Amino acid sequence: MFGRREPAPGLMRRLDALARAAMPTVIAAVLMMLAAAPVGVPSGVPAVALPCVFFWSVFRPAAMPPPAVFGLGLLQDLLTFAPLGVGVFILLLVHGLALSWRRHLARQSFLVVWLAFSGFAAMAAGLGFALQALLGWVLPPIAPALHLLGLTMGIYPLLSFLLTRTHGAIRAAEEVA
């Protein structure tokens, strides 16, 4: 179509590219599974999933395609006792919104991004509460939702630090390749 660009990539090269593309999703999935381990913090799983999806959607959307978000949401719903589909929907929504605002968000300082993320987390917690109430047809207590919100907002700086390092490593590897 556009003439010869580069030779067909070898197996190792393709594996390398695949690993790089899959890494953000795998990291998120592993973190979620670790968060479900018995350390006495309930609602740790959604609090880990949301920052991961948000971070990659804003800073590297190619690393977090909608099907991956869907898979992470499904994993979240299966790991927690939540009604199936709620986590999927919330994560997809956050992904979509973050994607459409990423042009403004990606250039901002960490504090502004954190603030924006807190807004997202509040929306996610509210939506989760509403959907839980709707699907279970009982009004769930409000305290766990607030607990989840606080945990999500508080865990973001830590995860953001880790993910920024990962992002830098991926970019460095790309420049070499």
Added chain:
Amino acid sequence: MIRLSIPLRQALSRLSLPVLIAVAFGTMLLGKADTLLVERSRMALADVLSPIYAALAEPVGAARDMMQEVRELIALRADNVALREENERLRRWQAAALALEGEVTLLRRQLSFTPDSEPSFRTARVVADGGGTYARAVLLAIGPHMQVRKGQVALDERGLAGRVTEIGSRSARVLLVTDINSRMPVTLEGSRARAIMAGNNTDRPRLQHWPEGVLPVEGERVITSSDQSQAFGGLPSGLPVGEVRWSASGAAEVELYARLDRLDLLRIFDFGLAGILPPEAVARPEPRRGR
């Protein structure tokens, strides 16, 4: 990989988000419509993950033990005094208990009383917090040789913790009594009145539906109530649950003996076939229905 033209590929990638959101709604409906499927996929995932959690529980447990040890060392002196006092008190109780036991044996011999069969139990390790934001549950690792059935009760070393709700081949989920979906028939030990203990996702489940004319007394012991109906899978009576506490808002609550925030081993009690079966249950073996 199929080669697509660039506009088509762009259109596809733009479409994938709305389509997936629609699929998410579909999943919600599916989850409402077919709870069995959801339950099965949950347990399949739990089965896959439970060995990982079991391996992970070791270092976590070690760290927790170390913290506990440090705390205990700090409180050693005070503990010693308290323990000596308690020992003194328990010695008196032991004497009383021995005397009572003798008396009971004597009376039983006179009445030719047939005692209940001793409950048998198996112990399983808690490997994961199986609850979510709005649920209180734990995941147990069970060996392949362990016969665990739905509805069996789980106790920690102090008292009632929950009930087995879902079973996989290597794991089982125990719904804790504090969960909002949990309802347990209980007996107030002082008045022998029956009541229902309903979880509300807080540390103290509430008491409901006690009979007219009886009021739960602050500090009264609460024990499980025997219920032979299938819905409860033959809940044994007399297992310790907790003590009655009246909350500031005037609701009767149960302060549990079990320490649900730090469960590591649970005893799963098996009462299914040990007791005398009702006549209609003899013909067919123990049903293992989905719901």
